[in-house]
Amino acid sequence: MSTLRTTLLELANRFLETLPNSVQEIDWGQTLCARWVHDRANMGHLRILHPRLDQTFEGLIGVDKQARQFKANLELFLKGLPANATLLWGARGTGKSSMVRAALTAFHDRGLRIIEVEKSHLGDLPAIVENVRSERFQFLIYCDDLTFEDGERGYSGLKTVLDGTLEEFGTNILVVCTSNRRHLVSEPMRDNQNATVVDGEIHQGDAIEERVSLADRFGLWLSFYPFPQDTYIAIVKHWYTELGRDLDLPEFTEQMAVEANRFAIGRGGRGGRVARQFVIDQMAKQLLANST
Template sequence: MTDPLERIAAALERLAPPPPASADPLAHPAYLWHGEVLEAARGFAPLPLDMLTAMDAQKASLIENFRRLAAGHAAHDVLLWGARGTGKSALVASTAAATGLALVEVATASLDSLPRLFATLAPVKRAFVVFIDDLGFSAPSEARALRSLLQGGAEARPDNTRLAVTSNRRHLVPRDIAEQESAINPRDAVDDALALADRFGLSLGFHVIDQDTYLAIIERYATSYGLPFDPVDAVGWATRRGSRSGRVAWQYVVDLAGRAGVAIDRGKGA
């Protein structure tokens, strides 16, 4: 090879190899999507559903919706919103596994590649939950592309695929009183901010838990792993953390296990 351009091109190919082959969409319980190909998720081990406490109504609704999707029936896209650490992400993963759906987690930085993902999943004889965790937009304009994929756009998601999105915000876009003061038509500004959340057929709220519920969550975990615990110590842990939630309860159980010299593996956290 004597042409300098050919040598440069060959060197660039060695530095930037082609992307890896996509994982078999029929072979794994969960996948990751970063914009190009499906990657099999390693160590996908969600909690059994009966380990998830203080969310019975949300759990029942999500199970029913995912069962419909798994059976090839009409099913909703789902928004799980509310207080941080209340088990939204854990519920999605556990319910997908329990109902036989394949989970595809999409990084928020890869939202613009969703049409490519939908095209990849559409011909597969399997039902998928496309999972977007901790989603939020700083302005309504950023959410418009996702709105068209949910409903109303020329290229919506395929019938074998539904979205499950978690967010700390009920409407995904921050609300500001100034939006009603500065807009020519204040109602238009409000409608634009709410339009994305309205396109989820199923919206499940998660709220801050009280002390009794916090202790009940710890008791469920501790019993499952054979760990004794002192409620006073557990309350002190939450006080030092400044919050009570399912995530804080799990972190306390991890600390208990560490004190007892026990290894535990929960899989995807709350």
């Protein structure tokens, strides 16, 4: 009997594991951000996130032009006017994701909300939109670090979403993506070799045309480049002040600037993320020194 009971319990547990997780009811008046997830039964639903509103546009250094363009487009969106789907592309750690977080900090009190979507779930966009179509808030559908490898065909669905389909979704949905690739898709050498010359004009191969057509669906491109040394040091000083408010840190010195540059070389590039990591490293060393 005990063996039978154990077997039945195991079967019951396996059955329970196939059931969808409980879905949270979302009050968008209280919720600023959610992520589209799939449960164990592969059913999609929104999961509430609790973002920190600590990133501001003022705290973004070296990307003033990009911030102005991004905010201008968001102003149209928040007013219910046509706004461009936005692609923030460029070097890692240069402020792309931080700019989206800054938008939530700046505009959540005007009704801006964010729904994070992974690349693998972009095909669920119609269901996501249906969840919020009747809400009185403005939603950024946000996909971070979006790239497609050679041969990966998932971007065909994204093209459809960014085309006329979104026009049917209403004015409270805007797609925003970040990527380290301008065209979102890898560019193998063979694609460039397939270009032809006809009547003195270069005609790119079909693969290149398809990639460009995907990026063309985004009406606003914002480019982010590696920071020059002086901008990088300015970012380091910013984080040194911000993160060290509650610590008795020594004054920032030229030697620290040298160490910050050495730290960046070790990380393979200068960026806001690297600057912050350097400051945290310095804070840890200072705490360690104070404890001995």
